[in-house]
Amino acid sequence: MNNSYEITIGLEIHAQLLTHSKAFCFAPSEFAATENTMVGPVSAGLPGALPVLNLRAVELAVRAGHCLNCTINSKSVFSRKNYFYPDLPKGYQISQFDLPLCSNGWIEIEFGQNQKKRINIERIHMEEDAGKSTHFGSNSLLNLNRSGVPLIEIVTKPEITSSEEAVAFMKKVHSILTFAKVSDGNMEEGNFRCDVNLSVKPVGEKILGTRTEIKNINSFRFAEKAIAYEASRQIALIQNGQRVIQETRGWDAALDKTFSQRSKEEAHDYRYFPDPDLPPLVLTPHFIEQIIKDTPELPEAKKNRLAAKYRLSEYDASLLTSSSEVANYFEECISQGAPAKPAANWILGDLFSHLKLREELSIERSPIAPKALAELISLIETKVISGKIAKTVFSEMFNSGETASRIVKAKRLSQVSDSSQIQNWVNEVLQKNPEVVTQFQQGQSKVFAFLVGQVMKLSQGKADPEQVSVLLKKGIAP
Numbered sequence: 101m102n103n104s105y106e107i108t109i110g111l112e113i114h115a116q117l118l119t120h121s122k123a124f125c126f127a128p129s130e131f132a133a134t135e136n137t138m139v140g141p142v143s144a145g146l147p148g149a150l151p152v153l154n155l156r157a158v159e160l161a162v163r164a165g166h167c168l169n170c171t172i173n174s175k176s177v178f179s180r181k182n183y184f185y186p187d188l189p190k191g192y193q194i195s196q197f198d199l200p201l202c203s204n205g206w207i208e209i210e211f212g213q214n215q216k217k218r219i220n221i222e223r224i225h226m227e228e229d230a231g232k233s234t235h236f237g238s239n240s241l242l243n244l245n246r247s248g249v250p251l252i253e254i255v256t257k258p259e260i261t262s263s264e265e266a267v268a269f270m271k272k273v274h275s276i277l278t279f280a281k282v283s284d285g286n287m288e289e290g291n292f293r294c295d296v297n298l299s300v301k302p303v304g305e306k307i308l309g310t311r312t313e314i315k316n317i318n319s320f321r322f323a324e325k326a327i328a329y330e331a332s333r334q335i336a337l338i339q340n341g342q343r344v345i346q347e348t349r350g351w352d353a354a355l356d357k358t359f360s361q362r363s364k365e366e367a368h369d370y371r372y373f374p375d376p377d378l379p380p381l382v383l384t385p386h387f388i389e390q391i392i393k394d395t396p397e398l399p400e401a402k403k404n405r406l407a408a409k410y411r412l413s414e415y416d417a418s419l420l421t422s423s424s425e426v427a428n429y430f431e432e433c434i435s436q437g438a439p440a441k442p443a444a445n446w447i448l449g450d451l452f453s454h455l456k457l458r459e460e461l462s463i464e465r466s467p468i469a470p471k472a473l474a475e476l477i478s479l480i481e482t483k484v485i486s487g488k489i490a491k492t493v494f495s496e497m498f499n500s501g502e503t504a505s506r507i508v509k510a511k512r513l514s515q516v517s518d519s520s521q522i523q524n525w526v527n528e529v530l531q532k533n534p535e536v537v538t539q540f541q542q543g544q545s546k547v548f549a550f551l552v553g554q555v556m557k558l559s560q561g562k563a564d565p566e567q568v569s570v571l572l573k574k575g576i577a578p
Contacts, residue, residue: 105300105338107331108308109266110258113273114251115283116229116291117160123228123250124151124194124378131232131289135243143228143248145189150377153178157250158201158381161226162391164252164282165202167398168221168273172388176201178226178378181370187231187242195227195253197372201381207276211268219269220257227251232290246290252282258297258308263327267320270294275399278424293318296327299344300334309334310344314358317351326351330358402427410440419448425464436474439481446473450491454498467501468494476504488561489513513562519571522555522563526571529554537576548572 122129127140141149165172177199180192205221231247233240254273260266274292278285285292294317299309314330317323334344349358397405399421406427407417421427426447433443451468455461468476476493479485485493485508496507508514529551530537539547555568 102332102335102339104303105331105335106303107261107298107300107327108258108311109260109262109327110297110311111254111256111260111266111269112295112297113254113270114229114293114295115164115254115273115277115285117157117250117252118281118283119154119156119160119250121154121156122248123154123157123226125149125248126152127248129249131246131249131291133245135241136245138245139247143189144244145191151194151375153378153381154250157226158383159391160250160282161201161224161252162383162388163280163395164254164277165205165224166388166392166395167276167280167282168202168205168207168224168254170202170205170221170224172202172383173200174383174385174388175199176225176381178375178381179372180375181227181372183370185230185233186240187233187244187247189231189244189247193228193230194375194378196225199380200225207269207272209265209268209272211264217265219260219265222255222257224252224254227253263324263331266296266327267324270320270323275421275423279396279399279402279421279427281396287318287320290316290318294323296323296330298327298330298334300331300338309338310346312344312346312358313348314351315348315361319353322351322353325356326358329356333358399424399427406430410434410444412440412444416444416448420444423463425462429463429466429470432470433474433477436471438474438477442477442480443473446477446494450494454495467499468497472497472503479504479508483564484508484514486556486561486563486565488556492561519567522559522567523571525555525558525563526568526575529558530572530575540576551576 119129121127122140122143125140125142127143128138130138142151162172176196178194179197181195181197182192184191200223202224203222205224206218207221208216208218210216229246229249229251231242231244233242256269260269274285277283277292283292287293296314296317297311298314299311301307301309312330312334314326317326330349337344345363347363348361350361352359403417403421406412406420407414412420419426420430430443430447433447434440451463451466451473455463455466476490476497480487480490493504493507493513496502497504500507533551533554536547536550540551551572552565552568555563555572556565
């Protein structure tokens with residue numbers, strides 16, 4: 101980006117709440133079901149259908165506000181946000197405007213080289229989602245399964261100044277909401293997505309530039325790319341003497357560029373007014389206190405607990421709490437009897453590497469379940485197999501889904517602890533490498549690792565490494 105300009109970003113994160121039914125009717129909230137099978141009278145906009153507020157959605161929204169350090173407002177109001185899209189059957193969206201559920205929150209983000217910054221949250225309000233349109237040339241198909249699904253919208257102050265900060269904020273909010281079981285955070289299904297409000301101005305200029313809004317970004321990588329592209333686009337317009345138009349833009353992931361969708365609406369364009377069918381939402385102190393009390397362990401607290409309880413490094417504990425799924429996998433592995441440090445090493449090493457090679461796989465869909473990994477670690481700990489053989493077994497487990505014990509049995513990979521057999525391998529290696537033996541006896545201790553490696557190679561990794569080391573030292577002692 102041109103260093104003569106600086107960018108200002110405000111984010112609006114939409115997170116679908118983990119409820120079984122929709123925000124204002126009893127229809128199931130399963131967007132991924134067969135098209136238009138999860139639709140109720142209210143979400144379909146049928147005449148005369150009256151909304152009934154989902155209490156569970158309120159509880160989760162309050163929990164989100166608490167986790168993001170917001171003030172939980174005892175009184176909030178639902179309003180009608182009027183606009184006309186084919187996927188909005190009622191012709192308005194039930195949302196909150198001037199009296200939101202939560203306000204004045206904040207979180208601290210970490211980015212770059214140990215940089216930290218506090219990002220302030222202006223508000224969190226509840227609303228219902230719209231349906232989904234799929235376009236084919238001049239034709240469109242409507243799927244109303246998502247219509248009426250409960251959301252929270254998290255709105256930041258316009259104080260983010262780089263794509264790096266924006267992505268760090270998105271990732272931290274995603275982590276907090278998933279650990280707190282407020283949202284499943286599934287970005288592929290649009291359950292966690294972001295609108296980016298962005299403007300540029302010359303460095304030192306106090307007045308903000310004209311902003312554009314990039315809608316419905318459902319990937320951290322896309323957010324980073326979209327911000328970089330849009331900032332460069334606006335700077336190029338200004339430098340060419342053109343004007344930045346306030347508008348809503350989309351992100352084309354195939355072309356890596358934003359594109360114009362429509363002119364940007366202001367609040368007055370939506371003609372907000374309190375929904376006459378929904379009374380103000382009034383929360384008692386006891387209701388709020390109970391929700392706070394029932395909040396699950398959050399990422400920072402879990403990281404500190406894992407580090408202290410299992411004597412893990414801060415770095416390992418941070419990686420193990422990078423998502424609720426990873427943390428759950430690790431703790432389930434421990435509950436199945438695996439020692440903490442080996443479990444952490446296998447998860448952060450081999451498991452992460454194998455998952456990365458299969459980009460479509462997340463840890464909760466890993467072919468190796470926590471119980472299976474714990475069994476593999478047990479085979480190493482009890483010296484049934486060596487660490488080297490375990491690497492081979494792990495790859496076979498990942499590719500086949502078979503258990504470690506069955507693979508070891510079928511391929512006869514059990515570690516050899518018979519001292520006479522190991523002695524034979526040691527003798528053979530010593531006879532083939534007399535010059536290396538001499539080097540060791542002359543004080544070149546580093547060559548010992550070579551001899552160990554030769555024995556392990558000869559045994560196809562099956563020899564007990566401890567016995568190999570002991571017998572080698574006896575055999576080459578001066």
